[in-house]
Amino acid sequence: MKEIVIKTDRLSKRFGDFIAVNEISFEVQKGEIFGFLGANGAGKTTAMRMLCGLSIPSSGTAEIAGFEVYKQAEQIKRNIGYMSQKFSLYEDLTVSENISFFAGIYGLTNREIKEKGEALVEQLGLEKETKKLVGSLPLGWKQKLSFSVAVLHEPKIVFLDEPTGGVDPVTRRQFWDLIYEASAKGITIFVTTHYMDEAEYCDRISIMVDGRIAALDSPSKLKTQFKAGTMDEVFYQLARGAKRGD
Amino acid sequence: MRTIRFLLQKEFRQIFRNRAILLLIGVMPVMQLLILPLAANYEVKNINLSVVDHDHSGYAQKLVAKVTASGYFKLRGYGASFKEELKKIESDEADLILEIPEGFERNLIREDQQQLFIAVNAINGVKANLGGAYLTSIIKNFNEEIRIELLPPGRFNPGPVIEIIASNWYNPLMEYRFYMVPGILAILVTMIGGFLSALNIVKEKEFGTIEQINVTPIKKHHFILGKLIPFWVLGNIVFSLGLLVAWLIYGIIPIGSLLVLYGFLAVYLLAILGFGLLISTFCDTQQQAMFIMFFFMMVFILMGGLFTSIDSMPDWAKLVSRFNPVSYLIEVMRMVILKGSGWRDIWPQFGIITLFAVVLNAYAVINYKKTN
Structure with missing residues (x-):
């Protein structure tokens, strides 16, 4: 029996008449790499923001790390890491200042901040850049740093919203190495992406179409189910039916 | 407490790295105090x-x-x-x-x-x-x-003549600068505090960094305090610089106690910073915040009793000026600096400004939503 860390039941979010997320139900197990796919405007980010406690659901329930989203949003925040679509470390702080700031507000002790910070810098090969402003780093480095900061406090789950958008293939590969490492430590990864090769790296993926989950399984099973050779084809088959998008 | 320490460290690092802000708090007040009192002079010559x-x-x-x-x-x-x-x-x-x-x-x-x-x-x-x-x-x-x-x-047999001898108390030579400098300093402190705080949270919204904060278990009042304290310190620095200029250039030395002056300023700054933060919780972009703050500043300044006396305003305007925090600071500054008023004289203003500070900051904390 595997431990379930994310569990949603008919979770919805409405903005006026618009139903951004329409009754999605799924479960994610501990340590899993869960891919969250969908065309632009399918409702991925909205769904993720609800799971992170950034947005209150309109209806349905969700339990994250054993806490429910309506009343225990703050406890959830203690147990998750989040990396948004928009780069959101402080560009006018240096690498090490960002690390110690975020580690500090998650309540890490000074010794932990020092040790983990050094380990992080070493892992990313940023030893020479610690005193540089984050704003001056190339995008790929920023994204890797951003991920490492998001898992520095060893959350149970980390939510990644299109973490590799605009990043070159080599850096993307390195980024996924970081993800695997975190996953091996038992951190559950919840990741949205538009790259189908990245979808293949996931243990299981869900594909959202018009606010609903249209398919959910492991990449190989989905390919069999949709009689497709690649994840690309699976995605096209599902996304072609979408009524909204950009 | 530890969280606040980290927040303060971050805020101060950002402030000291921002040359525009440093210029704003260092050079602007000195320049304005050097120039404005000479220009804003009611004495008509020429x-x-x-x-x-x-x-x-x-x-x-x-x-x-x-x-x-x-x-x-x-x-x-x-x-x-x-x-x-x-x-x-x-x-x-x-x-x-x-x-x-x-x-x-x-x-x-x-x-x-x-x-x-x-x-x-x-x-x-x-x-x-x-x-x-x-x-x-x-x-x-x-x-x-x-x-x-x-x-x-x-x-030549002069008839009875009434000769009037006037004595101007608290400002015997009717020097306009004595009247203007404290008022202008009050406005400077208000502007710098108000604008800096109004723009700050909105800037984090624009850059997206607020999301990263909102997803942490940080407490709302910690976050607001982390914003409030640095600007409160800056406000005090600006004010002290201003007093220094007033003394060195205009020879104005507060007759009343500095303790009273700074005591009132401490609460006043909380009020005006709370107001700025409140505006920033309503806005999504720095532009919006800027324009809204600008609107209020215009009203605050024009109806604050610096240029025109509140006593000679119509009743409705007097009522409006009661809701204008700036008018209390200008009043207290003039009272303490020129007249030497003490705690007992300024307690009504002190009470009202405390009320402003409490209400505005509470509202800002409530209105700052980590979750929407």
């Missing part, structure tokens, strides 16, 4: 005067000499045609016309009576008003002088 002289007599010349010697007036024209001189008013070369009628001297001596005519360009109200008043009083003075001259010494 009133442009045109004289239409139909008489060309000795007395007429004496009068004109007396008027120009007063230092308030500049003789812009001296002619014999009212029409000509009126053109100067039309083209804004002259503010006032003094018309001396024909037979001025003759009538004055023979009939003991003469009329003078003053035409005032009332477009610039202050200049016109004061100019007219100065001119009238100079002419009155002139009148006294020639009365003595004209009457034979023996018959």
Whole structure:
């Protein structure tokens, strides 16, 4: 029996008449790499923001790390890491200042901040850049740093919203190495992406179409189910039916 | 507490890395205090005067000499045609016309009576008003002088005269800078505090960093305090710089206790920073925040009693100014600096400003939503 860390039941979010997320139900197990796919405007980010406690659901329930989203949003925040679509470390702080700031507000002790910070810098090969402003780093480095900061406090789950958008293939590969490492430590990864090769790296993926989950399984099973050779084809088959998008 | 320490560390690092902010808090107040009090001066000099002289007599010349010697007036024209001189008013070369009628001297001596005519360009109200008043009083003075001259010494028996001796308390020489400098400093502190705090949270919204904060278990009041404290410190620095300039340049030393002054300022800054933070919780972009703050600042400044006295405002405006925190600071600054008021004198203002601080900050904390 595997431990379930994310569990949603008919979770919805409405903005006026618009139903951004329409009754999605799924479960994610501990340590899993869960891919969250969908065309632009399918409702991925909205769904993720609800799971992170950034947005209150309109209806349905969700339990994250054993806490429910309506009343225990703050406890959830203690147990998750989040990396948004928009780069959101402080560009006018240096690498090490960002690390110690975020580690500090998650309540890490000074010794932990020092040790983990050094380990992080070493892992990313940023030893020479610690005193540089984050704003001056190339995008790929920023994204890797951003991920490492998001898992520095060893959350149970980390939510990644299109973490590799605009990043070159080599850096993307390195980024996924970081993800695997975190996953091996038992951190559950919840990741949205538009790259189908990245979808293949996931243990299981869900594909959202018009606010609903249209398919959910492991990449190989989905390919069999949709009689497709690649994840690309699976995605096209599902996304072609979408009524909204950009 | 530890969280706040990390927040403060971050805020101060960002502030000290931002050259624009450093200039804003260091150079702006000093520059403004050097320039503004000299410019914002109600004392009207250089009133442009045109004289239409139909008489060309000795007395007429004496009068004109007396008027120009007063230092308030500049003789812009001296002619014999009212029409000509009126053109100067039309083209804004002259503010006032003094018309001396024909037979001025003759009538004055023979009939003991003469009329003078003053035409005032009332477009610039202050200049016109004061100019007219100065001119009238100079002419009155002139009148006294020639009365003595004209009457034979023996018959000179002055009637009962009430002489008024005025004494200006708290600002004996009626120096405008004593009146203006504390007020301008009050406004400077308000502007810098208000704008910096209003823009700060919105900037985090624009850059997206607020999302990263909102997803942490940080407490709302910690976050707001982390924003409030750095700007509170900056506000105190700006204020101290201002007092220093007031002392070094204008020789203004607060008569009252500095403790009272800083005590009031401490709470006032909390109020104005809370107001800025409140605005920033309502806005999504720095532009929005800027414009909204600008709107309030205009009202605060124009209705704060710096340029126009609140006592002479209509009742509805007096009511509005009661909701204007700036008016309390200006009032208290003048009371403490010029009059030497103590705690007992300023406690009503202190109470009200405390109320402002509590309400505005509570509202800002409530309105700052980590979850939407």
